[in-house]
Amino acid sequence: MNIEIDISALGADGDGMARMPDGEPLFVPGALPGERVQADRIDARSAHLLSVLRPSPDRVDPPCTLFGQCGGCAIQHLSLPAALDWKAETVVHALARAGFADPRVTARFQSPPASRRRVDLAIRRRPDGVAIGLHARRGDVVDLTTCPVLAPALFALLPALRDVARSLGALRQNGDVLINLLDSGPDLLLATDGPLEPSDRAKLAEFARHQHIPRIAWRQAGTTDIPETAAQSGPVHHAFSGVTVAPPPGAFLQPSSEGEAAIIAAVLAGLPRKLGRRDAIVELYAGCGTLSFALAEKARVLAFEGHPDAVAALRRATSGTRVVAEQRDLNRQPIMARQIAEAAAVVLDPPYMGAGAQMAQIVDGKPARVIYVSCNPQALTRDAAGLKAAGYQLDGVTVIDQFLWSTEVEAVCVFSAPPAPRRRTR
Numbered sequence: 001m002n003i004e005i006d007i008s009a010l011g012a013d014g015d016g017m018a019r020m021p022d023g024e025p026l027f028v029p030g031a032l033p034g035e036r037v038q039a040d041r042i043d044a045r046s047a048h049l050l051s052v053l054r055p056s057p058d059r060v061d062p063p064c065t066l067f068g069q070c071g072g073c074a075i076q077h078l079s080l081p082a083a084l085d086w087k088a089e090t091v092v093h094a095l096a097r098a099g100f101a102d103p104r105v106t107a108r109f110q111s112p113p114a115s116r117r118r119v120d121l122a123i124r125r126r127p128d129g130v131a132i133g134l135h136a137r138r139g140d141v142v143d144l145t146t147c148p149v150l151a152p153a154l155f156a157l158l159p160a161l162r163d164v165a166r167s168l169g170a171l172r173q174n175g176d177v178l179i180n181l182l183d184s185g186p187d188l189l190l191a192t193d194g195p196l197e198p199s200d201r202a203k204l205a206e207f208a209r210h211q212h213i214p215r216i217a218w219r220q221a222g223t224t225d226i227p228e229t230a231a232q233s234g235p236v237h238h239a240f241s242g243v244t245v246a247p248p249p250g251a252f253l254q255p256s257s258e259g260e261a262a263i264i265a266a267v268l269a270g271l272p273r274k275l276g277r278r279d280a281i282v283e284l285y286a287g288c289g290t291l292s293f294a295l296a297e298k299a300r301v302l303a304f305e306g307h308p309d310a311v312a313a314l315r316r317a318t319s320g321t322r323v324v325a326e327q328r329d330l331n332r333q334p335i336m337a338r339q340i341a342e343a344a345a346v347v348l349d350p351p352y353m354g355a356g357a358q359m360a361q362i363v364d365g366k367p368a369r370v371i372y373v374s375c376n377p378q379a380l381t382r383d384a385a386g387l388k389a390a391g392y393q394l395d396g397v398t399v400i401d402q403f404l405w406s407t408e409v410e411a412v413c414v415f416s417a418p419p420a421p422r423r424r425t426r
């Protein structure tokens with residue numbers, strides 16, 4: 001059914017949203033707030049955009065010819081400044097839902113195009129070759145023949161990667177590859193649906209040599225097995241705040257070096273101004289040390305991380321620094337309130353699901369400062385609500401857009417504890 005409607009907002013998936021007369025939302029992919037559009041209603045909740053009758057001033061021509069097919073980008077038709085505004089609003093609403101009315105956005109940051117240095121791509125064998133790319137929304141893999149998001153050094157690998165993947169016996173139908181662009185070069189974690197054969201190893205070694213790839217690790221697709229080294233031609237290394245780490249295959253890495261710098265700057269700016277030699281920062285979800293070594297320039301750091309290989313890499317790099325790293329599953333065995341209470345500040349950078357059981361211990365420990373790095377506004381609402389209930393104030397929030405043209409947004413939130421109640425004196 002053809003309808004004419006006014007778009008009032010962007011939904012969480014980046015689709016234009018109209019309020020229908022019955023109050024229910026109708027989602028129109030490709031439409032923007034402020035636009036009047038003609039759309040074909042598919043069902044109660046969604047419609048297909050037919051034409052834009054009154055365009056938004058924020059509408060731009062998408063920079064990529066694959067936009068609309070490839071599921072990697074959702075909002076290339078929105079200008080970058082407007083996208084950052086929208087992401088900032090998303091964070092502000094998340095904090096408002098947690099009870100922090102009118103949060104102060106102290107800084108905003110957006111990574112430039114072609115800066116993405118970490119990517120997870122699907123691999124599909126097809127009758128005419130191999131496709132490597134991202135899934136279409138609710139669809140198959142779209143071969144990444146162009147990409148304004150990826151760092152050029154990563155994009156340049158794809159033609160040769162297609163060729164070698166096509167030749168692998170281990171790739172029956174499906175696989176995927178996670179690529180981190182480290183200081184030592186691209187680091188690949190390949191997963192395939194068949195076992196890696198000796199001839200595959202030889203082909204991967206040849207590919208690695210030609211492409212200057214120090215390491216290719218492999219594991220069976222669909223498993224979380226410890227990856228095995230399929231090809232290694234040199235050492236793998238990466239520096240965090242001047243400290244060299246050897247990250248394990250598939251290690252977590254902030255998606256852009258510019259975004260990483262913005263997160264570090266916001267976290268450091270949120271620390272208490274006076275930190276003494278004996279002060280300690282408790283850092284939770286430390287990964288391989290992205291924040292740890294920067295924090296260690298200000299105080300001692302007790303860094304906790306759940307992934308055994310990440311924490312081993314972090315530990316190997318700590319000698320001569322003020323970082324002490326420990327492996328800990330913070331869901332099963334959170335750092336207890338007693339230890340939290342002794343920290344001058346707690347810095348946490350939890351995974352997508354948020355800090356779970358750890359949050360209650362933070363709230364009970366009442367550290368003077370909590371600096372929360374969020375990659376999921378919904379989890380942020382849940383975790384920040386606990387801090388609000390305990391009387392924390394929100395000093396400020398930095399909004400970071402390092403997943404350009406996607407709907408993802410990150411934020412660094414700085415919370416301060418309520419002043420301790422005065423003791424009565426007689």
Ligand SMILES: C[S@@+](CC[C@H](N)C(=O)[O-])C[C@H]1O[C@@H](n2cnc3c(N)ncnc32)[C@H](O)[C@@H]1O
Nearest residue numbers: 285286287290305306307329330331349350351
């Ligand atoms: C968003 S990453 C942040 C890593 C690091 N701060 C950085 O910026 O590179 C989240 C980290 O939490 C770790 N993690 C996930 N679940 C965990 C758990 N239950 N206990 C401890 N660490 C966990 C992951 O291994 C990952 O390193």
